[in-house]
Amino acid sequence: MAEGDSCWVVVLVGGVVGFILVVVLNHFWPLLFKGKGGTVPKGSFGWPLLGETFSFLKPHSSNSVGAFLHDHCSRYGKVFKSHLFFSPTVVSCDPELNYFILQSEGKLFECSYPKPIHGILGKVSMLVAVGDTHKRLRNAALSLVTITKSKPEFLHDIENIAIQILDSWKNKPRVIFCEEARKFTFNVIVKQVLGLTPQEPETSEILEDFLTFMRGLISLPLYIPGTPYARAVQARRRISSTVKAIVEKRRAGRRNNNNDDDDDDNNNSKKNSDFLEILLSVDTLSEDEKVSFVLDSLLGGYETTSLLMCMVVHFLSHSPAALQQLKVINEALRYGNVVKFVHRKALKDVKYKGYLIPSGWKVLPVFTAVHLDPSLHANATQFHPWRWE
Ligand code: HEM
Known part of the structure; x- marks a missing residue:
């Protein structure tokens, strides 16, 4: 191989390795986040870029929380961190935290659907505007x-x-x-x-x-x-x-x-x-x-x-x-859990019940987990309309 050619190979390989390093560092960097006055919930970030998005979105029957939430809640508790939709994320299956997130709309959290959805809905859609x-x-x-x-x-x-x-x-x-x-x-x-x-x-x-x-x-x-x-x-x-x-x-x-x-x-x-x-x-x-x-x-x-x-x-x-x-x-x-969860983003560092949700992280209050929580609804996995009487 001529000297010029091998130079190009080195530059190319260097570029690819550099790119991969940047992607990996960018993905795991938020794990090093140390906020004041609380700890970021436990959890895992999965693969670089995609994180755990595919496992989170894996289809499951509407009257179950699905394998992903089941495994993660048993391993880390009802509030855990993950990497979903290309963002570091806090997932909440805790009724009180969900209520707090939805009640603090516009002050501590705001609606934040993935960017590609903005391209389809347009910027004046109610699901995009804040x-x-x-x-x-x-x-x-x-x-x-x-x-x-x-x-x-x-x-x-x-x-x-x-x-x-x-x-x-x-x-x-x-x-x-x-x-x-x-x-x-x-x-x-x-x-x-x-x-x-x-x-x-x-x-x-x-x-x-x-x-x-x-x-x-x-x-x-x-x-x-x-x-x-x-x-x-x-x-x-x-x-x-x-x-x-x-x-x-x-x-x-x-x-x-x-x-x-x-x-x-x-x-x-x-x-x-x-x-x-x-x-x-x-x-x-x-x-x-x-x-x-x-x-x-x-x-x-x-x-x-x-x-x-x-x-x-x-x-x-x-x-x-x-x-x-x-x-x-x-x-x-x-x-039936027609809407399983909604997308929010933390506008500042939020401390709640000893957890720290870092500013800018995605936050997903999961309704399914609350709807199927046996401590809130007896025989939660059974269809029983009389429970509302
Ligand atoms: C079973 C029926 C329905 C369910 C379960 C449902 C559920 C929801 C949920 C959970 C949200 C909140 C999304 C978020 O804040 O991120 C929402 C927002 C919204 N829904 Fe529904 N919905 C239903 C029917 C409808 C109908 C019939 C319409 C209109 C014809 C509608 C129009 C909207 C609009 C415009 C928003 C955005 C409101 C806002 O951002 O302030 N929905 N819906």
């Missing part, structure tokens, strides 16, 4: 939902959609309930938020893009054309354009109505009362925030509500006595 922006978005959302829910058409519209779905089962030998629950949930949200019926072409356009968008949320965050992630980002853009076009159409209709004094009063008052109409008149939200709000409603409501409905039907099929009385929502939320 501080005053988040407060403003949440206040607008709360008042919008409260007004819409109190309208007489609200339950009537939901009932109509349920009847349409039930009618569609008439000539089918078999229906897959989870698919029907998804259809129902999507149609309800789109009707409530955008005033669209299932028959309108925009509804199927939004559904197709929304499903692509959902697939991207649980994919590798590589923006390479053709990957689920890139498709999700594009689908989000298309949903934004469709929603913007609906908003523009409604605005134009509104202007025409204002110019037309002879317009039918009844029609006018119905239009003025629907969600989109109220959303349009909110002046504390920018145009992008309004569109993002529509997406947040779909994202927040679709998977959660339809999954809960499926679980209710599944649990009821195993509990005929509960089916007679239909008292199941609280128990299905506890036992």
Whole structure:
């Protein structure tokens, strides 16, 4: 080999070794953290870069905490450290610490979902925004939902959609309930938020893009054309354009109505009362925030509500006595664990019950562990709706 060539090999090998060293040091560096007045919880950091993320996310049945939490809690206690989603993390399966984290929102902890999710949701999504922006978005959302829910058409519209779905089962030998629950949930949200019926072409356009968008949320965050992630980002853009076009159409209709004094009063008052109409008149939200709000409603409501409905039907099929009385929502939320944990980040060093949670670390309050804690719920791994009486 010529002298020049061997020089290049040395540089290349040196570069690779240097890079690996930086990655390894960066991964394990936080383990050396010594804060004042408390100790960082015990735990392990797993492999460089990925940490213990794959074991943490390994699927398990909804009425168990899964092997990862089970092993780590028995080894280190209910609060332990780990390395998840590319961050040093404190995982909490302790009800009191979870309560403290959620009660200190904005002061000691803030919402912190993984960065790639920001790319798909956009920066004005309620799951991404923090501080005053988040407060403003949440206040607008709360008042919008409260007004819409109190309208007489609200339950009537939901009932109509349920009847349409039930009618569609008439000539089918078999229906897959989870698919029907998804259809129902999507149609309800789109009707409530955008005033669209299932028959309108925009509804199927939004559904197709929304499903692509959902697939991207649980994919590798590589923006390479053709990957689920890139498709999700594009689908989000298309949903934004469709929603913007609906908003523009409604605005134009509104202007025409204002110019037309002879317009039918009844029609006018119905239009003025629907969600989109109220959303349009909110002046504390920018145009992008309004569109993002529509997406947040779909994202927040679709998977959660339809999954809960499926679980209710599944649990009821195993509990005929509960089916007679239909008292199941609280128990299905506890036992079904639709949302297993949420993402938070410590804004400063936080001391709690002798633990130290270092500033900047990810914090994951795990709801499943609390829902299935036998010291809080007797026979926690059994579906028993009467426990809430
Ligand atoms: C079974 C049903 C549902 C469950 C279990 C559920 C659960 C949750 C949880 C745990 C959060 C907190 C996320 C966090 O702070 O990190 C959340 C937030 C949110 N959910 Fe739901 N949800 C459900 C239904 C819905 C529905 C029907 C909608 C709208 C149509 C919705 C819209 C939202 C929105 C917009 C947020 C963000 C609120 C904020 O950041 O202030 N959810 N949901």
